[in-house]
Amino acid sequence: VGERSMKWYDIDVNAKKWTKEAGEIIRNSFQNELLIHTKSAPDDLVTNMDKEIEQFFIKKINETYPEHQILGEEGFGNEIEELKGTVWIIDPIDGTMNFVHQQRNFAISVAVYEDGVGKIGLIYDVVLDELYHSIKGNGAFLNEEKLPKLKSTKVAEAVIGMNVTWVTENKRINPTILAPLAKAVRGTRSYGSAALEMAYVATGRIDAYITLRLSPWDFAAGLIIVEELGGYVTTLKGEPLNLLAQNSVFVSKPGLHEEIMNDYLYKYKG
Template identity: 55%
Template sequence: MANWTKIDQTVKRWIQEAGTNIRASFTNSLTIQTKSNPNDLVTNVDQETERFFIENIRSHFPDHRILGEEGQGDQIKSLDGVIWMIDPIDGTMNFVHQQRNFAISIGIYEDGIGQLGYIYDIVHDELYHARKGHGAWMNDTPLQKLEQVPVETAILGISATWLINNRHFDQNKLIQLAKDVRGVRSYGSAALELAYVASGRLSAYITMRNAPWDFAGGKMIVEEAGGIVSTISGEDIDMLSINPVFAAAPGLYEDILKKYLS
């Protein structure tokens, strides 16, 4: 049986070390490559950071499996056992162009159930973290349980990509939602936007395409803060596939799902 207290303490040390290394890279030249398209970037720092976590996991927890964005982990076909879902730098474009609004994201799941979640905003030294049944935290401060927010006072996290014609969803429904809420924000990092839902900085977050390493850590944190995370149709998220993701505070979740996403 996994010793989650030990794992939690160990991961937090690794995250701090990785964050220190990433901050140190700010003054160095980056090696930048593209993946699926010219806007899908990966740098040597992404790859080095993922390798850092993988080598440590393999050394300390050899029976655990790893699903990493940069493809250096395992070929995962099932959710059996303990699986680490890692995005070494979520928001690589922001990392390259702005050196802010990016994060390390890690979710650790056992037989498909989230046990530990971490999102580390490296620039601001804010570590959002959660353990199943123990609540959600930002650094040493517990996050308050999310309360109901009406649509008209909500702050929505959504990319402008989904407010123009696209093949994933009727943009007119989302445009109406964007008009009805108090404000709309986009940070370019799914992990940070989920962390902001958990902490109340955002009331809801919607995207049409997130991979498991994008949302694994954030899903855990939002849920431990009392929020709800699902697909945009209200179904359970497939933890091994690309999903549309909808996260929100309770009450607001039901209102948006019924009025704008159905």
């Protein structure tokens, strides 16, 4: 084992340990009262637990790897202008609305990048105790089980994660682009956690996931896991994602990505 892979092995062991510990903190918090605030809009929620969990990770990382940088949704990390060196990208709770309303269907998303290249991706379904994880080049796993490479599929047989608001009148996309796709697929689903929806593409529970605007912490871990399995993660224009900006996101099995780009999304101008 070379020195470099030892480095990632060590970071991976710690990342998994802290993610499981954070999950335990969240599960133990269920009986406590939640403090809920809104951020940019009435449907943009944040709780004391989102903040506590982000701070938990930051403390652990700073103590163990003081030279690493951290980009977190709740803003307790560093101000990151470029992806130089080792950068952790963390969403302490992805699916906060589900966390508040359902106490399920949310995840912790943790990714580690080096000079902009994804190295470690972890998505933890806290309630089901399901950890989706990957170290680049070493396969992807659900808990201890190795996930098979993604096989190509067709629109007519696909179940696609997409939000119904994008099929109706809205300001981000003309409904004439996505409505025909929603009609042509076998089924659509909307889970309310981008990280879990990417994990579901990785495990084949859904075949693709399309959404109009995500932030880096929503997709940073899922990108590593899905790409490791031969899936595609791009914008709706088919371009690579920018890890320092908001992006439209199209995650898909091979074959299906091409078919949806060529037959439906070619009309999307962004």
